[in-house]
Amino acid sequence: MTREMTENTKQRILEAAAHEFASKGFDGARVDEIARSAGVNKALIYYYYKNKEELLTILFLETRDAVVALMKSGIMQNIDYTKPDEITRMISAFLDVLEERQDVIRVMLMETAKRAPINKLVFDILADIIALMFSIAEDQHVPVDSNKSRAMITEFFTGIMPVLDYVAYHEIWMERFSVPEETLRAQFLESFLSTHFAFMFTNKGES
Structure with a gap:
């Protein structure tokens, strides 16, 4: 994966996370849903980020x-x-x-x-x-x-x-x-x- 593709993927994850947090609050937000919205595997989120x-x-x-x-x-x-x-x-x-x-x-x-x-x-x-x-x-x-x-x-x-x-x-x-x-x-x-x-x-x- 190129650097540009990596940055684009991370940006999609952050945008999906922002929407999930805003919709359900931090406690109610689920990483599975963030992954689905971002179009990535859940494991990839944990590869880039430690946690919510x-x-x-x-x-x-x-x-x-x-x-x-x-x-x-x-x-x-x-x-x-x-x-x-x-x-x-x-x-x-x-x-x-x-x-x-x-x-x-x-x-x-x-x-x-x-x-x-x-x-x-x-x-x-x-x-x-x-x-x-x-x-x-x-x-x-x-x-x-x-x-x-x-x-x-x-x-x-x-x-x-x-x-x-x-x-x-x-x-x-x-x-x-x-x-x-x-x-x-x-x-x-x-x-x-x-x-x-x-x-x-x-x-x-x-x-």
Whole structure:
């Protein structure tokens, strides 16, 4: 098997695993079903990966790497944070990257709510992303909350989690309430800017 064929096979396995985890949760997911969906022998999965935990870990880390790559691409550095249109374009770019990994985001939300070892990895990933956000903001002299504890809480609960929720549930919302995708995204972004970003830019004290 050539290197390209190997990488393609591993990618099919990861995509099948993401769908299986998102559909049934980590505990309910079965390697047999992942193998069937990927069109490979079950033994081949264990040849490439130790177990389900490694599959899930790789999916989470690949998602983190995609977000970090976007953050370091200049998208956060080359905008005027006083202009809502530019902030909207930036958040839309993050939504695009995350929506390509919707199944991973869905299982991430499910597993984070559990008191299991895997949720430590998820929180470590989210903490790393938040820290990088703050580092870039400081480099750009963006006015953010100088109370670091409050800033972390705000970024997690009013920034990251609403974005992940949107990615996980927007298709269900569109179907349930017959809302076009373009309209839903526009209204989400408008609400996001008027709540999360408004708070982050106006609460900069130490209290």
